[in-house]
Amino acid sequence: MSALLSTRALSKSFAGLRAVHEVDFDLEPGEIRALIGPNGAGKTTLVSMLIGRVAPTSGTIHFEGRDITRLPAHARVRLGMAYTFQITSVFARLDVAENVALAARRRLGGDRAAVARETAAVLERVGLAGHGDALAGDLSYGHQRLLELAMGLAQAPRLLILDEPTQGLAEGEIAAFRQLIRDVAADATVLLIEHNMGVVMALADRITVLDFGEVLAEGSPAGIHASAAVQAAYLGTGADA
Ligand SMILES: Nc1ncnc2c1ncn2[C@@H]1O[C@H](COP(=O)(O)OP(=O)(O)OP(=O)(O)O)[C@@H](O)[C@H]1O
Numbered sequence: 192m193s194a195l196l197s198t199r200a201l202s203k204s205f206a207g208l209r210a211v212h213e214v215d216f217d218l219e220p221g222e223i224r225a226l227i228g229p230n231g232a233g234k235t236t237l238v239s240m241l242i243g244r245v246a247p248t249s250g251t252i253h254f255e256g257r258d259i260t261r262l263p264a265h266a267r268v269r270l271g272m273a274y275t276f277q278i279t280s281v282f283a284r285l286d287v288a289e290n291v292a293l294a295a296r297r298r299l300g301g302d303r304a305a306v307a308r309e310t311a312a313v314l315e316r317v318g319l320a321g322h323g324d325a326l327a328g329d330l331s332y333g334h335q336r337l338l339e340l341a342m343g344l345a346q347a348p349r350l351l352i353l354d355e356p357t358q359g360l361a362e363g364e365i366a367a368f369r370q371l372i373r374d375v376a377a378d379a380t381v382l383l384i385e386h387n388m389g390v391v392m393a394l395a396d397r398i399t400v401l402d403f404g405e406v407l408a409e410g411s412p413a414g415i416h417a418s419a420a421v422q423a424a425y426l427g428t429g430a431d432a
C-alpha cells in the first residue's frame with residue numbers, strides 16, 4: 192500500500208455518541224486533501240485520532256505503513272506529523288519568535304544557530320518576519336493563526352494537518368494563505384479541514400466529505416461540487432458552505 196496515512200474502520204464514541212464511525216481514509220503522498228462536512232460531522236475528532244490526542248474506540252491508523260494507532264502524540268510528531276488546532280493555541284505571553292523556536296527545537300534540539308535560522312526562515316515564509324518581537328497574545332487573531340502555521344512548518348513535517356486555518360483571516364490574508372499552502376505542498380502532504388469552500392475548491396486535489404461521523408463522499412473538487420448527496424448534507428444543516 193502506497194498511502195502516506197491510512198485508517199481502517201476508525202471509530203470514536205463519546206458516551207454512546209458516534210462522533211466518527213468506521214472511517215476508511217487514505218492520504219496519498221504529496222496531495223492536498225480537504226476534509227469538509229457540517230458542524231459536528233466529526234472532522235476534528237477524526238484528525239485528533241490521527242495525531243494522537245484522542246484514543247480511538249476501535250479501528251487502526253497507519254503512517255508510512257507503520258501501525259501508529261497507539262503511538263503517543265509526541266512520537267507521531269517525530270515521525271513527521273504536525274498540526275494546528277481549530278482553537279488557537281499559541282503561547283500568548285511569549286514573543287512570536289520564541290513560539291516558533293519552541294517548535295523548531297522539537298526537531299533541531301539544542302543547536303541554537305540552526306533554531307534561530309529556521310525560526311527566521313519560517314516567519315518570513317508565513318509573512319510574520321516583522322513581528323518576531325511582538326507578544327503572541329498581542330497579534331491579531333489572523334496573525335495568530337499564521338503563527339500557528341509557522342509553528343507547524345518549523346517541524347518540517349511530512350504531513351501537515353490544519354484545522355480551519357482560515358477562520359478569522361481577512362480576505363487578503365486568505366489569498367496569501369492559499370499561495371503558502373501550495374508552497375508547503377511542494378514537499379509535504381497537507382490535510383486541511385476547511386469551511387471556506389473557495390479555499391477548498393482552489394487548493395484541494397481531492398475532497399473527503401464527512402457527515403454524521405461517516406465518509407459521505409470523496410472525489411475531485413468538481414465531482415464533490417456537483418454531488419447531490421453533498422449538497423443535501425449541507426442544506427440539511429443549514430451550513431453556508
Ligand atoms: N470531547 C468530547 N466529548 C463529548 N463529545 C464530543 C467531544 N468532542 C466532540 N464531541 C462530539 O462529537 C461530534 C463531532 O464533533 P467534532 O468536533 O469532531 O465535529 P467537527 O466536524 O469538527 O465540527 P465543527 O465543524 O463544528 O468543528 C459532535 O457531536 C461533538 O459534540
Ligand SMILES: [Mg+2]
Nearest residue numbers: 234235236277
Ligand atoms: Mg472541528
